[in-house]
Amino acid sequence: MAEARIWDISPPVHAGSPVFPGDAPYQAQWAARIAPGCPVNLQTVTLSPHVGAHADAPLHYDEAGTPVGLLDLAPYLGRCRVIHAIGAAPLVRWEHLTHALDGLPPRVLLRTYARAPEAWDPALAGIEPQALERLAELGVRLVGIDSASVDPADSKTLDAHQVLRRRGLRVLENLVLDAVPEGDYELIALPLKWVAADASPVRAILRELP
Numbered sequence: 223m224a225e226a227r228i229w230d231i232s233p234p235v236h237a238g239s240p241v242f243p244g245d246a247p248y249q250a251q252w253a254a255r256i257a258p259g260c261p262v263n264l265q266t267v268t269l270s271p272h273v274g275a276h277a278d279a280p281l282h283y284d285e286a287g288t289p290v291g292l293l294d295l296a297p298y299l300g301r302c303r304v305i306h307a308i309g310a311a312p313l314v315r316w317e318h319l320t321h322a323l324d325g326l327p328p329r330v331l332l333r334t335y336a337r338a339p340e341a342w343d344p345a346l347a348g349i350e351p352q353a354l355e356r357l358a359e360l361g362v363r364l365v366g367i368d369s370a371s372v373d374p375a376d377s378k379t380l381d382a383h384q385v386l387r388r389r390g391l392r393v394l395e396n397l398v399l400d401a402v403p404e405g406d407y408e409l410i411a412l413p414l415k416w417v418a419a420d421a422s423p424v425r426a427i428l429r430e431l432p
Contacts, residue, residue: 291417302329366394
């Protein structure tokens with residue numbers, strides 16, 4: 223039996239990876255190098271947990287919210303649907319989704335870019351709060367997007383994030399869906415067990431369904 227095809231939907235993370243203005247970029251320094259008396263290479267890494275593909279925890283947008291390492295992992299693993307809303311900026315609206323809602327699984331990933339940007343995009347596409355509300359009403363538990371935020375980059379009220387909070391939705395951001403056709407897949411995108419963090423990097427993949 224042939225192995226199921228896998229799509230890696232995580233961007234590469236390196237010193238030049240785009241970050242939200244003010245966030246800590248990815249940096250790595252050598253703490254030790256292989257040499258006489260030292261058998262290993264060892265790095266010290268610093269970064270914002272929002273670099274690359276990541277899961278926001280409720281703590282990110284709710285002072286009393288749960289940190290990422292204490293979240294139930296079930297929403298991050300299972301059947302999902304990729305929906306194309308390419309060019310929908312500044313907001314993915316309900317009308318961008320209606321063509322792909324029949325038999326909707328509990329996870330939805332939104333592609334808004336024809337090609338994922340390699341630099342910070344201040345004109346990124348967020349998600350209309352009313353669209354998130356309606357997805358929640360249809361039983362969606364997790365929403366992912368290929369932009370850096372479900373809210374516009376200049377938002378000070380984070381209306382979409384507040385829908386996530388009220389509805390108990392989980393979210394993935396900074397995915398790369400350039401090579402993924404619309405359709406249903408198995409999502410695997412587990413956050414790290416960082417028990418006090420407001421977000422976590424994920425290695426997000428999609429796997430072909432049987």
